[in-house]
Amino acid sequence: MKSKLLIALLLILASSAVIAGKAEDQQIKSRQSAYGFAGWNLGKIKDQVVDHPDTYNKDQVIAAANAIAAVANSGLGALFGPGTDEGTGWAKTRLKPEFFQQPEEAKKLATDFNREANELAKVAAGGDAGAIKTQFAKLADTCKACHKSFKIKE
Amino acid sequence: MTFRIKVWDLPLRIFHWLLVAAVSAAFVTGELGGALQDWHGRIGVAVLGLLVFRLAWGLVGSHHARFSTFFPTPGRVRAYIKGEWQGHGHNPLGALSVLALLGVLATLVSTGLFANDDIAFEGPMVGLISKDLSDQVSYWHSLIFNVLAGLVVLHVAAITFYLKVKKTNLVLPMLTGEKRLPHPVPEHAKGAGLIGFILVAAMSGVVVWIVASGTLLHILQPAPVVPPAPTAAQNW
Ligand code: HEM
Numbered sequence: 001m002k003s004k005l006l007i008a009l010l011l012i013l014a015s016s017a018v019i020a021g022k023a024e025d026q027q028i029k030s031r032q033s034a035y036g037f038a039g040w041n042l043g044k045i046k047d048q049v050v051d052h053p054d055t056y057n058k059d060q061v062i063a064a065a066n067a068i069a070a071v072a073n074s075g076l077g078a079l080f081g082p083g084t085d086e087g088t089g090w091a092k093t094r095l096k097p098e099f100f101q102q103p104e105e106a107k108k109l110a111t112d113f114n115r116e117a118n119e120l121a122k123v124a125a126g127g128d129a130g131a132i133k134t135q136f137a138k139l140a141d142t143c144k145a146c147h148k149s150f151k152i153k154e
Numbered sequence: 155m156t157f158r159i160k161v162w163d164l165p166l167r168i169f170h171w172l173l174v175a176a177v178s179a180a181f182v183t184g185e186l187g188g189a190l191q192d193w194h195g196r197i198g199v200a201v202l203g204l205l206v207f208r209l210a211w212g213l214v215g216s217h218h219a220r221f222s223t224f225f226p227t228p229g230r231v232r233a234y235i236k237g238e239w240q241g242h243g244h245n246p247l248g249a250l251s252v253l254a255l256l257g258v259l260a261t262l263v264s265t266g267l268f269a270n271d272d273i274a275f276e277g278p279m280v281g282l283i284s285k286d287l288s289d290q291v292s293y294w295h296s297l298i299f300n301v302l303a304g305l306v307v308l309h310v311a312a313i314t315f316y317l318k319v320k321k322t323n324l325v326l327p328m329l330t331g332e333k334r335l336p337h338p339v340p341e342h343a344k345g346a347g348l349i350g351f352i353l354v355a356a357m358s359g360v361v362v363w364i365v366a367s368g369t370l371l372h373i374l375q376p377a378p379v380v381p382p383a384p385t386a387a388q389n390w
Binding site: 050 | 191192273
């Protein structure tokens, strides 16, 4: 009887550890997807307003900017739960543990990104390629700022 | 009585100070990244051109610019340590430092060509390798930069040591091209001259263009890169 109880307890413990790991891995996976998707869209905007302005297509740039803004407005903070500086999503996470030691700084960098992403969507709707280029640069700087502080290089 | 001798020809001096400026600019833009990342790539590829130029000038430049003149063979290094070395260009230890600087810089530039910043910049040769490998190479790129920074510190420290302790100004000759000696020195081989300089510079420019324009990538990998935007057939 006792040993059965012990086994049951062990099973529950083991599975909860797996499930707990799963919840964290799922957050990591989702944020990797979110940033990867944002990066794809940012790349399209850069291609059309910076690298090959002759290919500028207003609708495509609007679509891409809206997609980035949607990512920014989706509540990404929920994907940075405690303990998610360890674990594996699509790949081993690159979140630095410092993220949890400097919550103020993390919040500032994240909201900077949100603000510039929404501004880019607004500017894109205006259709002025020059203004989009300027706003693209502002947004890219917010990506860099956060990566510099909280994303592991290796 | 002092005699002036020519140690560094004009193309070499121009190369040297352009390299200082370009590497400093690459450092600043690399650290800042973001919107400046494009400039980082452009400046880095310009450094590639400077390195190609230096390589060629090390073959056809004037006497003291040539690798064969200053290559630090074990014999030369031994002679220098015993105090028996009698040259006027790079001494064997300085030559080691120069070759190390050029070698590390070449590695740094080469890795940069395959690097990406995970935002909106990719080196012009990224198409040849996988994203995972490019991420790895980007990491090496930042590590190798630290090696370069260490060598630069050593380089500047050595020059300061010569200035303060050995009372020899090495910076002035790199500006004027001349050194003053208490005795005359026989004439040395002249450099390739203006036409040669123009040819070597043009060749370096062509290398830069081939790399930066993606032509090299297309030669090595003719398959088209996936288009980033929806195609007409699939514009949903
Ligand atoms: C003189 C030559 C170069 C120097 C001194 C240099 C230096 C640097 C430095 C200091 C960084 C920042 C590393 C960090 O944040 O820890 C960097 C990043 C970077 N460099 Fe260079 N670089 C050079 C050439 C190049 C070239 C030729 C390219 C490509 C065309 C390139 C592409 C990159 C990329 C993509 C990054 C971002 C890597 C990342 O965010 O992980 N670099 N470089």
